[in-house]
Each structure stands twice: as C-alpha cells, then as structure tokens.
Amino acid sequence: MTKKLSERIAERIEREKSNSRVVNKASLISLKNDIQEARSAGWSLRQIWITLSEEKKIKVTYQAFCKQIKAYLDNETKQFETTLTQKQKHKASVNEQKITPQKNKSSSFEFSNVANKEDIL
Template sequence: MAKSLSARIAERIARKKPAGNVRNRAAFLALRGEVQQAIDDGWPVKTIWETLHDEEKVAFSYQAFRGYVNRLILSPPGKGEAASTPAVAVQSRQVAPSLAPPSANNPAEWKPEKPTATGFTFNRTPKKEDLL
C-alpha cells in the first residue's frame, strides 16, 4: 500500500538539509548572549564577527552577521515577541518651556521668520557684466 502524503512529506523533510539562512540564524542565536555582552563591553560589530569567523563559530558573511545583530539585538522587539533585551525608552520631542519662543503659547501671534541665509536663485536672463 502507498504511503500517505503526510508520511511522504515527513520523510522528505527528514532527508532535506536545512537552508543556509536557517543554519546561520541558528548559529547566531546560539551566540547571541556572547555577542550582546561584547557589544555592551564596547567592541565593534566588525571585530566581533572577525573573531567568531576566525574561531569558525560563524561561517556566514559580515553583512549577514550585521543584519542579525540589527534585527535580533539592537532593534526593539516587535509585538508578540518576548523582550530579551531592555527596550530603549523613546522620549517625546517636546520643546522645553524655556527654549520656546514667547509666541509659542499663542499660535495666532506666531509669524515665521525670514531665512537669514540667501541661497542660489536662477535668473534665466544673464547680466552682461557676468558674461565673459
């Protein structure tokens, strides 16, 4: 009797090697704690990658390593993900009261300032004295 589709799929998956990006991500996740500690100690990401690559702990490129660092260590976790690293508090951009212009409290009195620096203006009719 022929095997069921589920049995054939299970056999195929068991025979198939995992893709390179899956292996690379697994290798990085195994070293994530060490990488996080090295970053916290102030080491550049390039130096961390070079050391791990020389020790043959990672076999993927620096660009892939940098991508894993950015996504899995430096960026704050998204919705539904467990927070493995503390998220950086985002401060709202508000003008301090002492730095706000006096008319900031009353927007009707506010007038935009004219720019002090003059930029390039194109004049399609040239001046004769500017020509050679």
C-alpha cells in the first residue's frame, strides 16, 4: 500500500534537510584553513560570511555559519589552547616545587583523630 502524500512529503524534507547539513558541514570544513587565515588577519565573521556567500561557496545563513564555526573550528582551537595551557601550568608547578624551600613539619597542620575533652566542653 502506498503512503499518504503528507508522509511522503515529510520523508522528502527529512532527506533534503539531512543532505543539506552534510553538504554545509563539508563545505565549511573544506574552507577551514581560509576561514582561520582570514580570522587571524583580523576580518570579522560577518565579512567572511558575506564574501563566501557572494562567491556561492557556502549556502547557510549568518547565524548558522556562526554556529558551525563555533562547533567545528573553535572547538579544535580550544583543544589546542587547553593543551598548551595545561603544559604551561605543569611547568609552572614543577618550577615552584623546585624553587620553594621545604617547610618544617612542626609548622604545618597535623590532624589528630583523638578528641581532647577540653575542646569538646
């Protein structure tokens, strides 16, 4: 038995919708180096989007473009930066351990699990 027209329309829209997402993501990833180069040169996302749209290299709205940049490209940059900052923090902590002198154990806090009766009253 054939499906109703509304069901067929819904299926077609879902197919086109998923295909356009894949195409948009692929086009964005293929332009990744150009986009990152333009951003590092100081161009705004809006100017980059306008240029790529006029050249018909991307077919997304500005909002979708910004969302895709944040999801795909900024994520890679953040992962690289966090790796660098983790290495820098580790180096700083190692340097602090080497530089700071060892404290006397008598001046540090010591926990005793035996309660003093004077402290309780």
